[in-house]
Amino acid sequence: MHPIRKKRLTIVLFLLVGLAIAVGLTTYALRQNINLFYDPTQISAGEAPVDVRIRAGGMVEEGSVLRDPDSLMVEFKVTDFNASVPVQYTGILPDLFAEGQGVVAMGRLNESGRFVADQVLAKHDENYMPPEVADALEKASKGRHAASGSAETVSY
Amino acid sequence: MYPELGQLALILALLLAVLLSVVPLAGSLTGRNNLQAFARPLASGVFVFVGLAFAVLTHAFVTDDFSVAYVANNSNSLLPWYYKFSAVWGGHEGSLLLWILMLAGWTLAVAIFSRRLPAVMISQVLSVLGMVCVGFLLFIVITSNPFDRLLPNVPADGADLNPLLQDFGLIVHPPMLYMGYVGFAVAFAFAIAALINGRLDAAWARWSRPWTTVAWAFLSLGIALGSWWAYYELGWGGWWFWDPVENASLLPWLSGTALMHSLAVTEKRGVFKSWTVLLAIVTFSLSLLGAFLVRSGVLTSVHSFAADPERGTFLLGLLAVTVIASLALYAFRAPVVHVRSRYGSFSREVFLLLNNVLLVSATILVVVGTLYPLVLDYLELGKLSIGEPFFNLTFSPLAVATGLLLGAGIFSRWKKTDGGWLARKLLWPLAISIVATTAVLIGYGGFKPWAFLGVFSAMWVTVATFWDLWEKSSSRKGRLHGLKRQSRSYYGMVLGHLGLAITMAGATVVSNYGIERDVRMVPGDVATVGDYHFVFRDIGARQGANFTAQYGTFDVMLDGERVSVLHPEKRQYSVGMSVMTEADIDAGLFRDIFVAIGERITDEAWAIRLQYKPLVRWLWLGSLFMAAGGFLAIADRRYRIREGADTKVQTDTVAPEPGSATSAGVTS
Numbered sequence: 046m047h048p049i050r051k052k053r054l055t056i057v058l059f060l061l062v063g064l065a066i067a068v069g070l071t072t073y074a075l076r077q078n079i080n081l082f083y084d085p086t087q088i089s090a091g092e093a094p095v096d097v098r099i100r101a102g103g104m105v106e107e108g109s110v111l112r113d114p115d116s117l118m119v120e121f122k123v124t125d126f127n128a129s130v131p132v133q134y135t136g137i138l139p140d141l142f143a144e145g146q147g148v149v150a151m152g153r154l155n156e157s158g159r160f161v162a163d164q165v166l167a168k169h170d171e172n173y174m175p176p177e178v179a180d181a182l183e184k185a186s187k188g189r190h191a192a193s194g195s196a197e198t199v200s201y
Numbered sequence: 202m203y204p205e206l207g208q209l210a211l212i213l214a215l216l217l218a219v220l221l222s223v224v225p226l227a228g229s230l231t232g233r234n235n236l237q238a239f240a241r242p243l244a245s246g247v248f249v250f251v252g253l254a255f256a257v258l259t260h261a262f263v264t265d266d267f268s269v270a271y272v273a274n275n276s277n278s279l280l281p282w283y284y285k286f287s288a289v290w291g292g293h294e295g296s297l298l299l300w301i302l303m304l305a306g307w308t309l310a311v312a313i314f315s316r317r318l319p320a321v322m323i324s325q326v327l328s329v330l331g332m333v334c335v336g337f338l339l340f341i342v343i344t345s346n347p348f349d350r351l352l353p354n355v356p357a358d359g360a361d362l363n364p365l366l367q368d369f370g371l372i373v374h375p376p377m378l379y380m381g382y383v384g385f386a387v388a389f390a391f392a393i394a395a396l397i398n399g400r401l402d403a404a405w406a407r408w409s410r411p412w413t414t415v416a417w418a419f420l421s422l423g424i425a426l427g428s429w430w431a432y433y434e435l436g437w438g439g440w441w442f443w444d445p446v447e448n449a450s451l452l453p454w455l456s457g458t459a460l461m462h463s464l465a466v467t468e469k470r471g472v473f474k475s476w477t478v479l480l481a482i483v484t485f486s487l488s489l490l491g492a493f494l495v496r497s498g499v500l501t502s503v504h505s506f507a508a509d510p511e512r513g514t515f516l517l518g519l520l521a522v523t524v525i526a527s528l529a530l531y532a533f534r535a536p537v538v539h540v541r542s543r544y545g546s547f548s549r550e551v552f553l554l555l556n557n558v559l560l561v562s563a564t565i566l567v568v569v570g571t572l573y574p575l576v577l578d579y580l581e582l583g584k585l586s587i588g589e590p591f592f593n594l595t596f597s598p599l600a601v602a603t604g605l606l607l608g609a610g611i612f613s614r615w616k617k618t619d620g621g622w623l624a625r626k627l628l629w630p631l632a633i634s635i636v637a638t639t640a641v642l643i644g645y646g647g648f649k650p651w652a653f654l655g656v657f658s659a660m661w662v663t664v665a666t667f668w669d670l671w672e673k674s675s676s677r678k679g680r681l682h683g684l685k686r687q688s689r690s691y692y693g694m695v696l697g698h699l700g701l702a703i704t705m706a707g708a709t710v711v712s713n714y715g716i717e718r719d720v721r722m723v724p725g726d727v728a729t730v731g732d733y734h735f736v737f738r739d740i741g742a743r744q745g746a747n748f749t750a751q752y753g754t755f756d757v758m759l760d761g762e763r764v765s766v767l768h769p770e771k772r773q774y775s776v777g778m779s780v781m782t783e784a785d786i787d788a789g790l791f792r793d794i795f796v797a798i799g800e801r802i803t804d805e806a807w808a809i810r811l812q813y814k815p816l817v818r819w820l821w822l823g824s825l826f827m828a829a830g831g832f833l834a835i836a837d838r839r840y841r842i843r844e845g846a847d848t849k850v851q852t853d854t855v856a857p858e859p860g861s862a863t864s865a866g867v868t869s
Contacts, residue, residue, distance in 0.1 A: 048543070055546050056554065063558040070595045071569055078591035082584035100586060114803045117721050136719050137437070137799030137808045140780045151588070180584075 080151060084181030088154065089128035095154050101130060101162075102149035103181055110144055123148065123160075125185035134162040141167040147179075204269050204348040207257030211348075214250035214305070215338040217243055221308075221331030225324035229398070237324040244312040244327050247334055248305040255302045258347055259289050268355040271295060271347045277361040277776050279747040287372040288362045293496060293512075294347035296375055300492070301337050303376070303383045308334065311387055311412070318408060325394035326387075333386050336519045344512045361776035364748070370430025378423030378450060382488040384416020385453055388460065389485035392478045393527060396534040401474045406467035409481070411835040413464060414693075417457045418831025421700075424450050425824030433784055438717065438795045438812045440820055441708075443592040448571040449491035452564055456484040459560035462553050470550060470615060475535045476557070482527045487564070489520045494571070545617035552610035556603065563599045567592070597651065604658030604705060607698060608634075608665035630668050634660040645714045645815065655709025662702040666695055693834025700826025707819025716813040723805040731813045733794060734758040740807070748772045750783070753807070755796050757787060767796045784810075793817045 082100040083093040093099055106129055109122035117136055121144075122129040132150055142148060142165065152162035221243040228236025258271075262285045267273040275292045276285055290296040308330040315323050341347070391409035395401045427450065432440045441447060460480040467477045497513025544550040570587045578584055612618075612626050638657040642648055673691070676683030720728045722737045729735075736756040743750050752770040756763050767785040774781065784797035792815045799808030 052544070052546065055551075059551075059555065059558055063555075063562050067562040067566055067595075067599075070598065071566055074591045074594045075569075075573070075587065078588055078594070080586045080588060082586070100584075112802055114806065115721070117719055117799075117802070117808050137797075137810055140782055142800075 082149075084184065085123055085125045085128045085130045086181070086185055088130045088160070089158070093154055095156060098151065098153055100149055100151050101132070101154075101160055102147065103130075104147055105142070105144050107144045123150065125181045127185035130158070130160050132160045132162050132165075134165055136163075136165075138165055139167040143167075203257050204261060204266070204350060207254045207261075208346060208348040210250045210253040210257065211338065211342055211346075214247050214254065214301075215335065215342055217246040217250065218331050218334035218338055221247060222328050222335050223331075224328075225331075226328035229321045229324040229328075234320065237320050240324045240327040241312040243331070244305075244308045247331070248309040251298075251302050251305040251338075254348075255289075255298055258295060258298060259286065261348075262286065262289050265359070267357070267359050268350050268352060269347075270349045270351045273351055273356050273359045275359070275362050277359040277747070279776065280359075280362060280367070281746055283372065284362060284367050288366075290375050291362050291366050291371065294341070294345045296379075297337070297341050297345055297496070298347055299375065300379050300383060301334070301341060303379045304330070304334055304337060304386060307383055307387050311390075315408070321398060322394055322400070322405075322408075325397055326390045329390035329393045330386060333390070336523075340512075340515050340519065344515055358776075361747075361774070364772070364774045364779050364781045365434065368430065368434050370426060370434060374423060374426040374430055376423075377419055377426055381416050381418075381420025381423050381457075382450075382453060382491060384412065384419055385457060385481075385485045385488050387412040387416065388457075388481045389527075392481035393530065396478060396527075396530050399534060401478060401535075403468050403471050406464050406474075406477065407840070410461075410464045410468060411840055413457065413461055413481075414831045414835050417454070417461055418828040420450070420454050420457060421824045421831070422828045424454060425821045425828075429821050432817070433786055437782070437797055437810060438784070438814065440711075440817065443570070443589050445571045445575075446491075446495055448567050449494045452487040452567055452571075453484050453491065455560050455564040455567065456480060456487055459557045459564070460484050462556050462560075466550055466553050470544065472544065472550060473554070475531075478531060478535060480557075482524075482531065486520065486524050486527075489516070489523055493517055493520055544615070547613075547620050547623075548617050549610065549613040549615045552606060552613045555606055556610065559599055559603045559606065563596060563603075566595050566599070570595075597655070600705065601654045601658045604662050604701070607701070608658075608661040611665045611669045611698070627665075630661065630664040633664050637664070641710075645710065647714075649713050652709055652713035655705055655713075659702040659706035659709065662698055662705075666698045666702070670695055688837055688839065690834040690837035690839070693830040693832075693837070696830030696833060697827050698830075700823040700828075700830060702823070703819050703826055704823030707816045707823060710816040711814050711820070714815050715817070718811045719799070720809050720811065721802055721806050722809045723807075728809070728811055730811045732759055733764070733813060735796065735809075735811050737807075737809065745772065747776065748774045748781075751798075753796070753798050753809075755785075757794050757796075765794065767794070769796045769798045771798050788818060790818060791816060 080098055080100050082102065085101070085103045087093055088101060093101075101123060103123040103125045106122040106124045109120075109129075111120045113119065118133065119135075119138065120131060120133050123132050124130075132152075134150070134152075146167060149166045150160065150162035151164040151166075152160055154160050221240070224243065225237050225240035228234070228239070258269075260266075261269045261272050262276055263282070265272070265276065265278050265285075267276075271292060271294045275295070276288045280288065288295075290299040308327060311330065312323075312327060315326070318326075388409050391405065391412070395405045424447075427447070428440045431442070432438060460477065463473050463477045463480055466473045493513065493516040497510075497516055570591055574585050574587055608630065609623065609627055612623060634657055638653060638660050641656050641660075642653060645652075670684075670687075673687060674680060674683035676686065716731045718728065718730050722728060724737055724739045726737045727734055728737075734757075736758060738754040738756060740751055740753050743752060750770045750772045752768045755767045755769070757765045757767060765787040767787060769785040770783040772781040772783055773779075782797050782799070784795055786796075787794040792813060795810075795812035795814055797810045799810060801807055
């Protein structure tokens, strides 16, 4: 084969091999590590899979935070004002975690419908709302309007 | 009155930038020297007026002018003066102004330090930089004016700077990062200029090389500072989260690293030209992508600024115009370039090609992981996130492979390397690395496959680098003479590669052997982390400049002796009523001891995070080495001497390539 062509062929082969490895690894890793987001309404309706790592989010229900005095376990309810899901978490909560604030939690739903979180994320500053939570609240509020047919305004 | 002057300065800078992007370019295409002579004064003009605007904004912050909306949103009269200063770039508008100031600064630097470049080249480079300036100045003037006023209802006091940003990290992290991001605009401008006049040759590569290296060095520093800041300020001891915005800064770094290496091949051997140009375009486009991700509000992160769809659209447009225009230019002009030199299938060229393949694969990987959720969300196909496991799983093999290849590549020769010779050469470094890696792993108490691969890769790079230095420095006049004879750019490379090895070793060891414990403690309790005992003595209160704090006192004991006393804090900021955790860290070269207080569980009990972080400092130490290597490399004498020689050489090289030299005239 012509030396230049041979060289080009090697280059192309190298590129293809590299690309193939990258694509292979990416798809494999993607399949393992994608975390879908579910809002409280979806979870309580049973749409979320059990024992799969997912993200859940909403507002921390007022008065729902229960601390275990002897360990780092804490329980609270996450709500979109339509349905609420009990969340259990062991560890340190973020500084801006509080009742009535938006949170996103990562974890698994267990058989009894309790969300066991391994990570809880709160907003970074006063004005910030995680977009998933904002969407979930909006959706829930629309659903409620449709259901009740009333024009009542909801203020958060 | 001052703020209006600032706005006026920005508009003037915009007008000058428009002139800069048109006049010298037109001059270079029509061969009119008097038009080309405008390039340098216009570049200075843009810098002066942007600098003026920046000074005005700084003045507004320092004097607490809360009639300026941006100041009112990001400052407060109680803020210490140094944070008032850094609050200038604490929000979207001001950080954009800093970005533009850096861009204008780079443009000015090109104008000053490229006296020896041919006039045509410098006019085109400065014009392209002018176009980039126009893009960003339009952006700030149209969508993000930092000088908007709150008149007549001037607030009595400001809303305060986000407490997370009240930190030394914020003072230095954004400027370094932006220097890097924006610096790649210079490499981009050189590439575009080379495409316009068809001069993709070794001289072009030599001109753009030092600029690329400096930008890369700044970006390395900026990323490391960000990681360090996250570690002690908001990460609870984490140093890299694969957060989309972190990825946004990593992307141009990865492709910029590839660009540096491919520029080296283009300069030394005159090959990979089209590829190098493409990389320069891609690297700058990735910088723009980063700007888009951070400033459009599509992301949720501590870095993202308040969402405004108009801004996102504008930046997406800027990105699209840049990518489409430069790729179109590339498509038309790149085929003009032809390769004359040959190289074997086993040579330094091929090793560097593989380096590029790996780095570009890593770039693509991070792009996919970062953009995939955004694209799905945009298409309303569902909300999902791609977390750390994905990146750890896919990025680590590429990093290890890059290290392995690097160690072998150091010994390879240009044009042709004998495979058997190389294999024999690598035998000893291989043996040493395996033994040393095993020793390290035993020292940290246990074999883990990933830890072995990571440490081995770092060790391999280190041993090969020193081995090569030892061989190169052998001289009949003695070792010292041999060491002195090596060029600065060689030492730059040595430092850069050692830096990579140090960072890799740090990342591997801290991820595999670090210990993290969250515990519930009451004063008097003792908790154990590894070999260390933490005694929680008591909790106290203190008053800061603009916050009140509760702080714990912890004795850290090792083998019955007190190593240090740590005082982690929980701060309550008076203005926004926000709560902040300030960890306390006993830092060391070989390990960090990290204590942070979480929330109060009962009256007595607190949630406490205790961590043992071996070699965590090496992450940032390695980046310092890399950056130092970059700065050392451009201090190399040959850039100056050869630049002088170029002007002569260049007049000769025009003759054998009439197609490329006259094409500028033809297109006019």
